[in-house]
Amino acid sequence: xxxxxxxxxxxxxxxxxxxxxxxxxxxxxxxxxxxxxxxxxxxxxxxxxxxxxxxxxxxxxxxxxxxxxxxxxxxxxxxxxxxxxxxxxxxxxxxxxxxxxxxxxxxxxxxxxxxxxxxxxxxxxxxxxxxxxxxxxxxxxxxxxxxxxxxxxxxxxxxxxxxxxxxxxxxxxxxxxxxxxxxxxxxxxxxxxx
Numbered sequence: 001x002x003x004x005x006x007x008x009x010x011x012x013x014x015x016x017x018x019x020x021x022x023x024x025x026x027x028x029x030x031x032x033x034x035x036x037x038x039x040x041x042x043x044x045x046x047x048x049x050x051x052x053x054x055x056x057x058x059x060x061x062x063x064x065x066x067x068x069x070x071x072x073x074x075x076x077x078x079x080x081x082x083x084x085x086x087x088x089x090x091x092x093x094x095x096x097x098x099x100x101x102x103x104x105x106x107x108x109x110x111x112x113x114x115x116x117x118x119x120x121x122x123x124x125x126x127x128x129x130x131x132x133x134x135x136x137x138x139x140x141x142x143x144x145x146x147x148x149x150x151x152x153x154x155x156x157x158x159x160x161x162x163x164x165x166x167x168x169x170x171x172x173x174x175x176x177x178x179x180x181x182x183x184x185x186x187x188x189x190x191x192x193x194x
Contacts, residue, residue: 003191011044027106035066061090064086064093069082074192081102085124116191131176152183153173
């Protein structure tokens with residue numbers, strides 16, 4: 001398997017990033033963990049400014065600080081996934097969304113990249129002092145919740161979300177240190193030097 005790393009978005013990623021979002025549209029697939037990139041396809045530079053604002057936010061009931069990354073395959077520098085990490089939670093995010101949102105491009109699914117993406121995010125969460133993270137996934141998205149379970153996620157509840165997605169949702173909690181310790185032998189060999 002090739003090696004992977006998380007790349008902070010820069011202007012040099014513009015073409016690859018827009019190609020990533022276009023693929024979701026082509027496959028009529030839901031876009032998660034993109035830091036809102038799908039709303040900035042006509043203003044990539046504006047999206048980069050938005051990400052900078054997100055990094056420096058002071059947590060309140062409307063927003064929290066977050067960072068967005070591209071999961072990049074080192075062999076061809078292709079963006080195969082994206083991840084958005086929220087280092088603090090407000091009441092809304094405790095109820096829905098949690099600390100991490102992620103996606104894998106439609107043509108790269110089923111290859112284990114979602115788990116690599118989540119593992120790398122957990123490493124960043126540990127660097128920011130998070131001991132546990134909350135995540136959720138729609139029950140009709142088994143690739144997402146199985147990735148959480150594969151990295152030690154414990155399901156907290158399953159419920160009908162009547163406020164946002166109007167579907168069944170599973171909430172998970174992951175012990176960051178335990179997951180990284182337990183799964184380092186599996187995922188560390190798959191990581192590239194940045």
